[in-house]
Amino acid sequence: MVKGFKDFIARGNVVDLAVAVVIGAAFAMVISAIVDGLITPLIAAIFGEPDLTSVATFEVNGAVFSLGLVLDALFNFLAVAAAIYFLVVVPLNKLAERRKRGEAAPDEPVSPTEIQLLTEIRDALEVRKQP
Template identity: 40%
Template sequence: MGMISEFKEFISRGNVVDLATAVVIGAAFGKIVTSLVDGIVMPVIGFLTGGVSVSDWKYVLSPASVDAAGKEVAEVAIRYGAFIQTMIDFLLIALVIFLLLKAYNRVRQPVEAPPAATPEDVLLLREIRDSLKK
């Protein structure tokens, strides 16, 4: 029974629950940004580049062909468009997380307390010191 109570204690700690919440929200946020990139950003870039979808950009090393036996041979291509699209996804997610953390840290930053007043005995000792110097 000790292991079950230890597990309950482990799960009920704030850090584990906060981490699990962050992972779930992060995954959902990633889907939102991917949808934004796929549905809005990339079509605009594709329109500006002549109507070709960015994810279809590729450099063909060997085109598709039919071999001597009549079997189709797939093309060999470097699909750099999908990589560019994924990089844009990453950059947008990183930017938004950076902005959220910056705002969070600004809100969380403690307000500086005014300096404490100098105690009376210290003021008195300073006066005595200054009068002795003269």
């Protein structure tokens, strides 16, 4: 039973999942800082309120309704989704497209094909034969 647990933990997908959770938590903190430090004050300045949660708040028979609270949650969701899409999904899709087409990634060195290497060897041998 211990060996099975050890194999389960050592499997790549469990380690990848753990790394993804840690990176996701760190990424969420970065997005929260951007939203809280830059975007929310900008929107709050437009609406004249300290944050979005107090925008369009009204009371009916003692019940408090807050459209700003819904807007704040929606905006946070859209900010995180946009950041993940543009910073993670788009670059990975472009990399996958290049790999499908057989192109090397920008940082991968392009290696010659077998035919190119054999042609270079042949040409080098012909140059040596000539007096």
